[in-house]
Amino acid sequence: MLPWNRVLRPLAALLLAAAVAVVPAATAQAATAPSNGWNNYSCKPSAAHPRPVVLVHGTFGNSVDNWLALAPYLTSRGYCVFSLDYGQLPGVPLFNGLGPIDKSAAQLQVFVDKVLAATGAAKADLVGHSQGGMMPRYYLKFLGGAAKVNALVGIAPDNHGTTLSGLANLLPYFPGAADLLSSATPGLADQVAGSAFLTKLNAGGDTVPGVHYTVIATKYDEVVTPYTSQFLSGSDVHNVLLQNLCGLDLSEHVAIGIVDRIAYHEVANALDPAHASATTCASVFS
Numbered sequence: 641m642l643p644w645n646r647v648l649r650p651l652a653a654l655l656l657a658a659a660v661a662v663v664p665a666a667t668a669q670a671a672t673a674p675s676n677g678w679n680n681y682s683c684k685p686s687a688a689h690p691r692p693v694v695l696v697h698g699t700f701g702n703s704v705d706n707w708l709a710l711a712p713y714l715t716s717r718g719y720c721v722f723s724l725d726y727g728q729l730p731g732v733p734l735f736n737g738l739g740p741i742d743k744s745a746a747q748l749q750v751f752v753d754k755v756l757a758a759t760g761a762a763k764a765d766l767v768g769h770s771q772g773g774m775m776p777r778y779y780l781k782f783l784g785g786a787a788k789v790n791a792l793v794g795i796a797p798d799n800h801g802t803t804l805s806g807l808a809n810l811l812p813y814f815p816g817a818a819d820l821l822s823s824a825t826p827g828l829a830d831q832v833a834g835s836a837f838l839t840k841l842n843a844g845g846d847t848v849p850g851v852h853y854t855v856i857a858t859k860y861d862e863v864v865t866p867y868t869s870q871f872l873s874g875s876d877v878h879n880v881l882l883q884n885l886c887g888l889d890l891s892e893h894v895a896i897g898i899v900d901r902i903a904y905h906e907v908a909n910a911l912d913p914a915h916a917s918a919t920t921c922a923s924v925f926s
Contacts, residue, residue, distance in 0.1 A: 678711040679703075681758040683720035691790055692759045693911065694752055695723040698770030698796075698897060699737040699827060706769055706898060713904050719911070720759055724751040726775075727827050737771050738827040741837055744771075745778040752779075752788055763790040765911055769897030770864070771831060773797025773855070778841055780848050791852040793910045795897045796861055800842060800869040801833030805862060808832045833869070847874030854910035856896070856903050858882045863893035880906055886921035901926070 678695075685692055693714055697706035703723040714721045726747040727739035737744065752764050766776045766789055773794025779785035780792065803809055811818045811832070822829040830837035847853055853872050859881060861867040871879040882889050882896065882903060891900045905923035909916035 678707070678715055678721035679723060680720070683759065685720050685759055685761050686718055689717075689719045689912065691761050691763055691765045691911075692720040692722055692755050693765050693767055694748075694755055695721065696726070696748065696766060696768035696772030696776055697723065697737060698768070698772045699727075699831070700735045701769065701772070702734050702736050705734075706772075709899050709901075710767070710897075710904055710907070713901070714908070714911075717908065722751075722755050724748065726751075727771075729825070737775075738825045740826040741771070741775050741830040742778055742782075744775050744827065745783055748776060748779050749783045749785060752785065756788060763788055765789070765791045765793070767793045767795070767907055767911075768797065769795045770798060770893065771827065773870075774799050774831075774841075777846075780851055781841065786848045786850050789851055791854065791910060793854045793856070793907050794870070794872075795856050795903060795907070796858065796864055796867075796893050797855060797870050798831050798864040799846065799855070799872055801831055801835060801838045802864045802869065803833055803866075805865045845874065846872040847877060849876075851876070852910070852913075853877045854880065854906070856880045856882060856906050858889070858891050858893070858896045858903075860890060860892045861896075878910065882906075885919045886923070888921050 695707045695711060697703060703725045707723050711721050711723065724747065725736050727737040727744040729738045732738065755764055768776055774797040776785065776792055777799070780789060818829065829835060853874060853876060855871050857867050857870045857880065859867050864870055882891065885906070886902050889900065889902050891903065896903050901924045902919060902921065905919045905926055909919065
């Protein structure tokens with residue numbers, strides 16, 4: 641038998657480098673977001689926007705770089721906005737979301753409690769990209785988050801895992817590959833379709849009562865595949881395909897989360913449905 645561990649270690653390193661390459665270069669080296677824009681713990685929610693918004697980055701993301709566009713978009717509209725770092729691995733700076741997802745959900749639990757205590761709000765709204773749109777569902781379902789969260793908005797979330805365009809389907813053919821993936825980057829292994837984590841997360845239904853769910857997907861997603869696996873089932877779910885709102889929108893997995901103002905307009909609609917307006921191609925200018 642071939643020494644798969646020795647073969648897969650450089651392959652894993654190559655895949656990690658490739659994944660990092662699609663993440664924008666770190667433009668801010670701080671561990672937390674700038675307090676003069678978001679993560680301002682003196683911010684008090686207004687009557688118009690009574691709940692703080694917690695932004696949950698994706699795999700390989702962090703609390704700053706993932707939100708350089710969306711955080712100002714929301715703060716300029718009067719929201720108190722906060723973001724956290726989660727899922728850090730020892731010796732891996734800036735690129736987070738690689739640790740076990742159940743442990744990451746526990747970090748989110750602590751952070752939401754901190755935000756609620758600082759703002760005095762009874763509940764928060766969560767907006768997450770990629771893993772950040774899926775991981776909070778564990779918090780809602782198993783860690784008491786449903787009592788503290790009004791809405792979860794997932795931008796390209798891997799709610800039912802991903803095959804990584806079929807790459808994950810190759811794992812059974814390589815003895816030891818799945819174990820290596822789990823030991824090196826458990827946060828990635830948890831996101832493979834059919835993982836024990838996702839089986840537990842989705843058992844008994846996708847949603848929990850009392851939380852409003854929105855999923856915003858793009859048909860050009862090359863990471864969470866097929867893109868339809870992002871959608872949720874439940875009585876209080878709004879699934880949105882970006883191209884049904886603007887056929888000209890070519891955003892893929894990364895762009896929909898970090899630069900797409902059409903997607904952001906749908907985020908704003910989900911956070912304030914009473915004042916929602918139609919999302920079109922022109923929403924890029926709103």
